[in-house]
Every structure is written in structure tokens, then in C-alpha cells.
Amino acid sequence: MRLGAVGEAVLKIVVANLQEILSLPVDILPARQAPEFAYSDNRKQYHAALILKKLAESRRPHPRILALVSVDLFIPVLTHVFGEAQMGGRAAVVSLHRLKQKEEGGGVSLDIFYERAAKVALHEVAHTFDLVHCKQPECIMRLSSGPNDLDELPLFFCEYCEAFLEEAYRRYGIQRLHD
């Protein structure tokens, strides 16, 4: 689901990656307005936890709901987040706001931007399946704090996280696309 000004292309790339790498069937829900209810005057940013709460209340039948937003997200202890998810819950959100920039300043190419968006989406959705941050260097669940860190991450899960994910699908009764 898109909230606010999010391009069609990035949405389709995220969906394709979720379907391919997580092997999950994905529906695209109608776009909605930017999440103004989560705006904080103090922080001049959007409160990620409030967005998650709203998403989790959705009456849609989908077991997981991911929102893409173009605004900058925060949680009260942190200056910003690229994405946020309910651990073992239903909702996840990805902010595209900081993904278009280089840490050292300037913009990045569209390819890099799309890849970053896909990585954050996969990472956050995996949190909803109880996956925690991974210490393996070659794993998308590795914690990344800056956009450059994101570029270092591979677009796949390590074998441990893959196994945890499989186990979680069984636990939550999720049918994989290729089963």
C-alpha cells in the first residue's frame, strides 16, 4: 500500500522482490493519503509506531500489510528510521525519504534507490515473521543504520534466517508462492 506520494515503479519493484525472495503472494492495495495523523510538530517527522498501529487495525483480510511512504519516519528514541515493523505482528512501513540520498550528500541513481527500497521492505516484513537482526555479514537481516550500509547488504537471507523464516511461515500458516 502506498501512503502519499510514492511512485508506481518503486512500488512494483518492491512487490516483485517480496514475491520472489519471500515467496509470498502480494496484492497492491489502493493508494491512500500521506499519514498526516502521525506527524509530529516537535520532530517535523512522522511517528512510525502510529502508522503501524493504524495499519494493523486494517479490516483487509491480509495477514501482513506493508506501507510505503515518502515522508521521513522516526520513533521517539531515534533520530530517524528507514522502516519499522511490529515484531511478529501484522504491520510494517518503509520510508523512501532517505533512500534517495548518499550519506556524503547528493542523490543516488534510480537503480540504487529501488534496490534500497526493496531491501528495507524485505527486512521489515521479515521482522513481522519474528526474525531479529542477524550478525552474518551476508544477510539482509543485518542491522544497517546508514544508506551506505544498505548498499553493502545482499538482497537475500542467510541460511539461518532462511530457516527461521520457513519455520515462521509454518507457525503462522503462511502458504508460499512456490509450494
Place this chain on the structure above:
Amino acid sequence: MADKVRILVVDDELVIRESLHGWLKKSGYQVDTAEGGSAALAMLEKTAYDLLFLDIMMPVMSGIEVLEVVKEDYPQTLVVMITAYGSVETAVQAMKRGANDYLMKPFDPDQLSLLTEKLMQQKRIMDENIFLREQMAEAIRFENLVGRSEAMQELFTLIQDVAESDSPVLITGETGTGKELVAKAIHAKSARCNGPFIAVNCGGFPENLLESELFGHERGAFTGAHRAKKGRLDLAHHGTLFLDEVGTVPPKMQVDLLRVLETKEFHRLGGTAEIEVDFRTIAATNRDLQQAIEKGEFRQDFFYRLNVISLHIPPLRERRDDIPLLAEHFLDRYSRETNKDIDTINKEAMGLLRQYDWPGNVRELENAIERAVVIGKKRRLDPEEFSFLAPHLSAAAETYSLEKTQVAHLFKVLKEFDWNITKAAQALEINRVTLHKKIKKYDLRPDRASS
């Protein structure tokens, strides 16, 4: 995965608690939250946290106050102070008081993850150090004897030297100092270690039974001797015979034993056949045998035979530096045996243990720790768990607290007047009602100690 690391987030703001909790949980840490200092301290009593995120500005109990308790009672827990923008000075103060680091709200995610990683690494090193220290403590423990005081180190060296010879040893020391442990250590380090270690408590038998116990008897040697029985001298063949409380051996038997020690031959009661034995003798006593000799209660020749090498074990009050090590050793043992998660003795309680004279020595200390572990309900032992020792301690020693001094004094006076309120009140120069109020306030009872 960091599933074994336990973190406690202490902040009065729900949003901070929730978001930090969520973020840390995503990194696989086990996270709990507390909304204030008292709740945090109550949780720390029950759970060993590796890391504390502690807000400086909290109502009722400030983060600095909590920090002070944590650093004193739970030094293994690392603390990161959380501070609001503009209160860096307080954070620096907190660092001076032992906080491991501080973070300013809101944190940069990069900074938070790097700091958490760094502290977890530090914690791993700390835990490794504790493990190494425990191993060292194990190394200085000599066959269950514990001590790092100079006196005990000398004793360990002596045990090593003595073990190499085959001469008789006389161990002296007060009751409960571990004389049998020393005897066993000598045996274990000696060439006879594969032979038996046979202990006889000479004070534990009436004269005729001791004789039969030591020498054995043939069938029908006396009424009730329905079958032949090997004596302890026999059983000690190729091993070590440990004569505990040798000072209680009756004079007649001293002669018999002296002969056995000299000839290494004896015969059982009611028997005539000489039995040859080969054992090493180690004797122990808490009596002053020189004095017993002067009084004619102990034979000088028997004494010389036993006392070829003498070892003295100092009483615990003369090696108070060993008390913490011993106390921790017993705490470790009894918390494991009773399956209780008690891992420290608080500083004040340790002070009490060091201060007490331990007339029953190590055995009494062991019993005290066992008792405290059994009654203990928290993760650490506090002075109240050792209240049964307090009546024997000098009233206000090592405390400047007016209240504690008062309680101790009240207890002392009440005890002195056999809990007669009228007499105690007169002595205290207060009226009975006031005394009653104080007794109620401090819950003073004859079966309780003043602390």
C-alpha cells in the same frame, strides 16, 4: 543472535520505553522495561541484567540515584544513561559516578547500535574475566581448602612438602578449621593416594568401643562380638590413618597405639595373631597437648611419635581476608544445591561476616551461608539474611547510622534486662510507652537480631 543478553530500559516516558524496547528486541535482545527507579531496582533483585538504559531525569528517584545502587550492588551490570538535549553536564557527572556511557535523546540509530555492540563486547570480556578469576580461585583452593591469606598460602606449601614424606603429622587447630580436609589433602598428594584414607574420630567412641573400632576383634572376643571384625588399623593398610581428636584417646590406649605406630604390628581383640600393617598416621587435635602432658593426661612419648611434623591451621578470625572468598565459595555451592539464583553477598553483609569472630570457624561460616541461602528470597544476600549473627556482634560496629546504632543499643539493653520492658525503659531513661513504640517500629523481638 543475541538471545542471552538481557537489557532493562528504565524511563518514566512510555513512548521512550516502548520504542527502545521495540528497537532492541529487533536486534534479538531480551528486553524488559521499568517506569521508575524503584521498579528497576526490584527487577534487578530478581534478574541479572547485562545492560541498563537509564533515564537521568525521572521523578521520585533520579537516574543518578539508581546508578549509585546499581554500581554498588550489581557491578556486573553496564549502565548507559539516557539524557535529554541540553543536560550533557549531568550525563558527564553520571559517567564520573560509574556509568559506562550516555546517549542523548533522540539517538542516532548508528550510534545506538554501535554503542550497544561495544558494550556487549565489554560485557563479554567482563564475564570472561570473572570466569578466569573463578578459575584462579579454583586454583588457589587446595583440595577443598579455600584461602588466599598469607597463613593459608604457607599452609598449602607445607601440605605439599609434607605430602612427599611418610612421617607422622600432627595437625592442630580450633574446631571447624578444616583439620580433616588438610589430612585428606596430604593423603591425596602423597604416594599413598591410591590407598584408603581411614578416619577415626577418637572422641566419638567410649573407651572400649574405640579399642574395638581401631584394633578390630575376633569372634566372641566380648559379649555381642558375633563375628570377627577388621579394625580401622587394618583397613588403613597401604593408606593413611587419620586419628581425629587424638587428645581424647585414653591413656591406656595411648600405650597400645604407640606400640602399633612403632612396630606397625597389632593383634585384634580376642586374637593372638600379629597383623602387620603399613600406613601413615595423621593425627589432629584442638587441645593443647603440651598442657595435657603437663597435667599427665597425655603421654609424652605418644606425643613425640605423632608430632614428627606439625601443622597449625589458624582460626578464621586470624585470617579474615579469607572470609569473602570462603563465603562466595559456599554461596556458590549452596545456591547450586538449593537451585536458587543467589549470586552475590552485599557489601554490608560481607562487612558483617568479616566482623564476626566465627568461634566455630569455617564450619560455622559454611552453616551461616547455607542458612542465609535457604531463607534468602532475593538475588543477593543482605545483612537481614545474617541477622542471626548480629546478637554476637558489637552493637554499632562499622556503622555511623544513628538509626542502626539506636536499634542495636535498644536490642542490647532489652537483652540485658531479659526483655523486661519496665527495667529496660528505666535503664534507657525513657518511658515504657516510648520503648513499646520503638520495639514495634523496629520489630524488635528476642528471637531477632538487632540489625
